[in-house]
Amino acid sequence: MKALSILKYQWKDLFRGKWIIGYGLIYLLMADAMIRFGGTGSKALLSIANIMLLLIPLVGMIYGALYLYQSREFTELLLAQPLDRKTLFWGLFGGLAAPLALAFTLGVGLPMTYFGLFVSTSIRSIILILVLGNLLTVLFTGLGFWLGLRFFEDRIKGLGFALVGWLFLAVIYDGLVLLAIFLLGDYPIEEPMLAMAMLNPIDLARITVLLEFDIQALMGYTGAVFNRFFGSMMGISVAAGCLMIWLGVPLWRSMRLFNKKDF
Numbered sequence: 001m002k003a004l005s006i007l008k009y010q011w012k013d014l015f016r017g018k019w020i021i022g023y024g025l026i027y028l029l030m031a032d033a034m035i036r037f038g039g040t041g042s043k044a045l046l047s048i049a050n051i052m053l054l055l056i057p058l059v060g061m062i063y064g065a066l067y068l069y070q071s072r073e074f075t076e077l078l079l080a081q082p083l084d085r086k087t088l089f090w091g092l093f094g095g096l097a098a099p100l101a102l103a104f105t106l107g108v109g110l111p112m113t114y115f116g117l118f119v120s121t122s123i124r125s126i127i128l129i130l131v132l133g134n135l136l137t138v139l140f141t142g143l144g145f146w147l148g149l150r151f152f153e154d155r156i157k158g159l160g161f162a163l164v165g166w167l168f169l170a171v172i173y174d175g176l177v178l179l180a181i182f183l184l185g186d187y188p189i190e191e192p193m194l195a196m197a198m199l200n201p202i203d204l205a206r207i208t209v210l211l212e213f214d215i216q217a218l219m220g221y222t223g224a225v226f227n228r229f230f231g232s233m234m235g236i237s238v239a240a241g242c243l244m245i246w247l248g249v250p251l252w253r254s255m256r257l258f259n260k261k262d263f
Helices: 004-017 019-037 042-070 073-080 085-114 123-150 155-183 191-198 199-214 220-230 232-260
Strands: none
Touching: 004 085, 019 042, 019 085, 042 073, 042 085, 042 123, 042 155, 042 199, 073 085, 073 232, 085 123, 085 232, 123 155, 123 199, 123 232, 155 191, 155 199, 199 232
16 A cells, blocks of 8 residues: 555656656657558558657666656655655656556557557557557666666766667667678577577567567568567567566566665
């Protein structure tokens, strides 16, 4: 109950700031445009997924890293109360991750509803996009929390690491994979490429989407390897399992740092 009280206060504070509403409106406008001009089929869903794979990690890592700085006085006040640190951590984390996930779900889900995607497109594909978006929101907010706690005394360093981390996972990592394929193409590199795909949650989410829509031409090398080793459904299950590990480790590390942190 204490965690729910903290979460409720955090929700009210976030919605008073209006930025969370703006975040949801960005998704609503982009999803509306993608469906309006791209049609109500899988093409629109793929366009929404591509935006999601760039925007969610960026916002989650930045706000996750900055959130603890912004709520420091509130955190110190609560720590002075007879309140378990684990309860406080989950209240603070849920107070940020849940509104971000809700903003994404409503922002993307409303255009899907009034354009009739739930009737004209596979429900499973739509649910996969929504579930992946929420999973990535919690995952990257957890990574942001971990960076914020790791560099708590230096806000600029925490923000810098969050931006560099997003840039590496979203852009640079794929370039390194392509370079490795170019340099080592004459060797049997399928299994190392499979391991490299599992080390990047954005790649795992992208592969999951492409396996669901069975678009061979867009899968790239790692996606093709995933499909060859596991097949579509098994590949989706393996990628989802790896994403759950990615979700759990940063949260576990964040909670340990929070329990030891001297505020």
